[in-house]
Amino acid sequence: MTREYSVAILGATGAVGTRLIEQLEQSTIPVKNIKLLASSRSAGKTLQFKGTDVVVEEATPESFDGVDLVLASGGGSVSARFAPEAVKRGAVVVDNSSQWRMNDDVPLIVPEVNEADLKQHQGIIANPNCSTIQMVVALAPIKAKYGLTRVIVSTYQAASGAGQSAWQELVSETDAHNAGKEMHAEILPVKSAKHHYPLAYNLLPQIDVFEEDGYTHEEWKMIHETKKIMFGDKNSKAVKVTATAVRVPVPIGHGETVYFETDAGSGATAADIQAILSEAPGVVLEDNPKEQLYPQPINAEGKRETFVGRVRPDLENDDSFHMWVVSDNLLKGAAWNTVQIAERLVDLDLVRVPEDAANKFVTA
Template sequence: MSQQNGLHVAVVGATGAVGQQMIDTLIKRDFPFAKLTLLSSARSAGKKVMVKGQEYTVEEAKPESFEGVDIALFSAGGSVSKQFAPEAVKRGAVVVDNTSAFRMDPDIPLVVPEVNEDDLHKHNGIIANPNCSTIQMVVALEPVRQKYGLKKVLVSTYQAVSGAGAVAIQELNDQTKAIINGENYEPKVLPVKSAEKHYQIAFNAIPQIDVFQDNGFTYEEMKMINETKKIMHLPDLSVAATCVRLPVAVGHSESVYFEVEQEGVQPSEIKSLLSDAPGIVLQDDPENQIYPMPANCVGSNDVFVGRIRKDLDEDLGFHMWVVSDNLLKGAAWNSVQIAESLIRLGLVKANQ
């Protein structure tokens, strides 16, 4: 990206896994910032971070931290966003929030640039970044919706532990070593750190991500259901999700069944459509065992799609396999991508 105006960018949650990825992504994209402010909770304040050979000291986030900030990228938890995002907006910043704090607020756009970039025009200072598992699915489904219509989506996810933070990655590594060495261990993080019970994740699959709701679905599953409808502007779309945590460090995988509205669509047409779609890499050659896998998608901003096939019983039904780096497209890259869109659309200008 070419240098323009020289924006003042703040990253809130700069010491976390996603915050670190946000900083790295800003650098890799040559994002046009003239000033960078790194913020965190009081607990992490004072830490040193190297950015392009320059040492930055992470500061405690306070209302006055946002004076003169043009774009604030938040990824420090919902309570922090609720406390400080309005303060940033008051001071003239546009907030891109990577928590669930504002996602379902009807007055706040929930944006995946490949899908609903135009919604950015409706922002009132805050833009919500969707859930990681939702993002990759809607990127893969949007070209299909545009051409053939979409009436039903059933998704089962196979999600990496990094979605639960760095402590979950550490727990996976520690448990794996303990089991291999025949040592005892006590699970403390998954499925939900604050829950009463914790289960091993190494050599296991846990069919719970986030807390259960009264309807039997987890909060993560309801995020996917509600966010998909909002992003795609399809309030009547039939969506259901089952979200499962696997012993994978980075990279979410999803088995997606979807039904189109147009009859007679062939898998080859959907493959051709997705091969030309923005943000998608088609990996679909089963004869040569070519299909997306999380181990191969880490570090990429793209969404990888494969195993596209027609349902054997439902003429309008199709199946596909979708994989993406949950820390990048699922979080940091989508946030920075939103910021890039704001600049390109002329919706952000440097604070005077």
């Protein structure tokens, strides 16, 4: 008999949360019943799951009694508080926040890349940062054949990566500017930061807060998450990774220019890389300069795949290439990757907390 799952979505009312509901509806997961959880502010709202009204409840530790699977997208502090409570109650948590990603007991998963790491889970599985996911989906099949020693990425990140309110702010600012009025910024680049700047018709080279070394936390995440996902060690020295993250006035769909070096003497050509990408899982190769075919955010919106184009050799450095990568940051970058992880957990019959792990993440 097929096992059916009691599923809870934590943070159900946000930009990612509403997409988690949609992606779960379209998934292969047999859902026995669904709980939609959010903060007290959103509790009482009615949303739909597969055509049925569901009232959003305020999340409490007891919300997770009887739940098998939690899809969490309520932000870091929400996951810090509730993920251990859910695991304690026997639920497996797939968490879209950055809270647990660097924990050595938490697999950080992109199914196309490191599905095998799911087997080691102790109750929490982390979903990587949006800009990391689309990059590793494109790089992993290349690494598998030709090795990977260096990555330099510059991001062009959409407003919705900072949530529904940042996306709305971009549209309001744009309307104001086009009407000759002043733009008001209250959310970007970082809601909690001291200064806020308009994104409309502008570029903001700050995503998340600054670290002491001059990198932003977003850049730090791309570096260490890429190493953990692709090389099994968040501080791996087998690959050099550097990122510059920039917010651009686009609502949905992150772009990335990715420079990468394969193993010295790999012998790879651009045609080899294109051939690999054309067959890689989760990748759509859109690469035909003659026909002006290349990935664009407006075409990627609403799709689950990662789109890759502009694949070409570095003209002066051997075994090195450039490419342009675009994906819907709310789907493959968040909701779809989370549901995809859950699908794989179901398929592999891994929706259970190991006996000795129930209190692993609970702090005193």
